[in-house]
Amino acid sequence: MPSPPNSYCKGFLMHASLPDANTLIVQLADVIAPALTPDTLIVGIHTGGVWVAERLHALLQCSQPLGTLDISFYRDDFSRIGLHPQVKPSNLPFDLEDRAILLVDDVLHSGRTVRAAMNELFDYDRPASIRLAVLVDRGGHELPIRPDFAALSITVPDHRNINLSRLDDGHLTLTLA
Amino acid sequence: MNPQLSQDGRLRHLLTLDGLPRAIITQILDTAESFMDVGEREVKKVPLLRGKSIFNLVFEPSTRTRTTFEIAAKRLAADVVNLNIATSSQTKGEAILDTVDNLSAMHADMFVVRHAQSGAAHFIAQHVAPHISVVNAGDGRHAHPTQGLLDMFTIRRFKGEFHNLTVAIVGDVLHSRVARSQIHALTTLGVPEVRVIGPKTLLPTGVEQMGVRVFHDMEAGLAGCDVVIMLRLQNERMKGARLPSSQEYFKFFGLTPEKLALARPDAIVMHPGPMNRGVEIASEVADGPQSVILPQVTYGIAVRMAVMAMLAGTGNA
Numbered sequence: 001m002p003s004p005p006n007s008y009c010k011g012f013l014m015h016a017s018l019p020d021a022n023t024l025i026v027q028l029a030d031v032i033a034p035a036l037t038p039d040t041l042i043v044g045i046h047t048g049g050v051w052v053a054e055r056l057h058a059l060l061q062c063s064q065p066l067g068t069l070d071i072s073f074y075r076d077d078f079s080r081i082g083l084h085p086q087v088k089p090s091n092l093p094f095d096l097e098d099r100a101i102l103l104v105d106d107v108l109h110s111g112r113t114v115r116a117a118m119n120e121l122f123d124y125d126r127p128a129s130i131r132l133a134v135l136v137d138r139g140g141h142e143l144p145i146r147p148d149f150a151a152l153s154i155t156v157p158d159h160r161n162i163n164l165s166r167l168d169d170g171h172l173t174l175t176l177a
Numbered sequence: 178m179n180p181q182l183s184q185d186g187r188l189r190h191l192l193t194l195d196g197l198p199r200a201i202i203t204q205i206l207d208t209a210e211s212f213m214d215v216g217e218r219e220v221k222k223v224p225l226l227r228g229k230s231i232f233n234l235v236f237e238p239s240t241r242t243r244t245t246f247e248i249a250a251k252r253l254a255a256d257v258v259n260l261n262i263a264t265s266s267q268t269k270g271e272a273i274l275d276t277v278d279n280l281s282a283m284h285a286d287m288f289v290v291r292h293a294q295s296g297a298a299h300f301i302a303q304h305v306a307p308h309i310s311v312v313n314a315g316d317g318r319h320a321h322p323t324q325g326l327l328d329m330f331t332i333r334r335f336k337g338e339f340h341n342l343t344v345a346i347v348g349d350v351l352h353s354r355v356a357r358s359q360i361h362a363l364t365t366l367g368v369p370e371v372r373v374i375g376p377k378t379l380l381p382t383g384v385e386q387m388g389v390r391v392f393h394d395m396e397a398g399l400a401g402c403d404v405v406i407m408l409r410l411q412n413e414r415m416k417g418a419r420l421p422s423s424q425e426y427f428k429f430f431g432l433t434p435e436k437l438a439l440a441r442p443d444a445i446v447m448h449p450g451p452m453n454r455g456v457e458i459a460s461e462v463a464d465g466p467q468s469v470i471l472p473q474v475t476y477g478i479a480v481r482m483a484v485m486a487m488l489a490g491t492g493n494a
Contacts, residue, residue, distance in 0.1 A: 073215075073223035073224070073486070074223065078225055078489075078490055079489075079490070085204055086207065087208050090211070120223075123219065123220035123222070
């Protein structure tokens with residue numbers, strides 16, 4: 001049996017109240033900190049993953065610039081649903097060759113977004129390693145992709161969604177829809 | 178209903194910028210922005226159009242447009258087939274559709290059409306099966322929408338906004354499909370003042386109805402401009418009675434450093450190419466610090482990638 005990811009909370013989600021996202025990010029940073037090497041590059045996946053990555057980047061006092069990925073050009077459902085109407089540029093202001101990457105997303109569900117992100121990273125260069133940090137691992141994986149770090153692991157029925165939203169003042173909120 | 182849009186309002190074909198909603202134009206420009214860095218990666222491709230077949234139907238000679246469409250399609254990981262189809266004045270509509278039917282039977286997903294006849298791309302778009310998209314890469318005097326879009330992308334990159342600009346289009350507007358596409362895009366994007374400058378014989382009658390101000394004098398027309406777009410003077414026009422000589426044309430309507438100095442000091446100079454140096458533009462201007470003619474070519478790849486990606490992603494290609 002594989003070892004569980006480093007995670008603070010586990011359980012089965014019974015109701016719509018979710019922990020405070022801002023507190024979860026601090027807990028996530030605490031879990032990541034001992035494993036983070038100084039040359040690790042943090043890369044957030046648009047849009048929610050970038051918000052989480054920005055916070056982690058500050059909390060972990062990372063000296064490297066922050067990278068962002070928009071995986072719209074790598075989605076496996078492109079031919080079914082088309083191009084996302086608001087694609088943002090990916091921005092990786094560093095050389096990835098032989099570097100350790102910490103890939104950050106808000107919610108891990110099927111794993112397809114992470115697969116697309118890894119494909120995109122490899123089109124830039126060949127990193128030495130990629131580890132995955134997510135705020136919430138909600139189950140429902142469809143690919144052999146598991147987080148290395150997760151602040152919250154819960155099981156959510158397939159027909160429901162966990163969304164991260166950001167207010168104008170930067171406050172992050174998790175909601176179950 | 179706009180034949181370019183699907184029932185849910187997404188881009189289905191790209192045939193003309195006339196009547197294309199502002200939101201779609203803006204989406205194309207935004208998407209192109211995201212494609213800009215693909216050319217600088219280790220792997221200069223994204224896998225969006227993997228397994229799709231795009232046919233470049235070149236009925237009229239073209240170097241730049243055909244090449245940038247080909248590069249754009251390849252950077253989207255599509256398979257590209259270029260067909261240079263020699264045409265004669267005898268070519269009938271049936272012959273074109275036979276060609277299209279044969280290529281459709283080879284499982285084409287998209288046609289990029291360049292043709293000397295106005296309306297050729299529309300004609301093909303009306304004929305193809307629902308899963309096939311058509312891009313107009315220039316049809317007669319009618320439209321050259323991707324050129325118009327890459328010009329808008331260039332203006333936005335250098336000027337940031339459209340709502341405060343004065344843009345002049347100079348030269349042979351009468352025969353220019355590029356000018357028509359530019360005028361439609363500029364007015365749709367909210368440019369408050371679009372000017373056309375040229376001799377009476379090279380401006381279409383009633384061009385004012387497209388929402389432009391008409392000037393027959395370069396000095397007056399260039400004053401205060403933020404963007405100066407020069408059009409190619411096609412040499413074959415000299416044979417008619419429209420112009421006395423290319424030297425005479427250059428004297429009155431060629432863009433020289435002295436004339437450019439009448440525009441705003443930070444004005445940019447654009448040209449869709451190929452240029453006639455010493456006819457519509459002086460080399461000092463074409464190669465000068467205000468020229469953005471070569472960036473236009475580079476941006477053309479990202480803009481064509483955006484158009485093809487949006488078309489292929491309508492859910493049916």
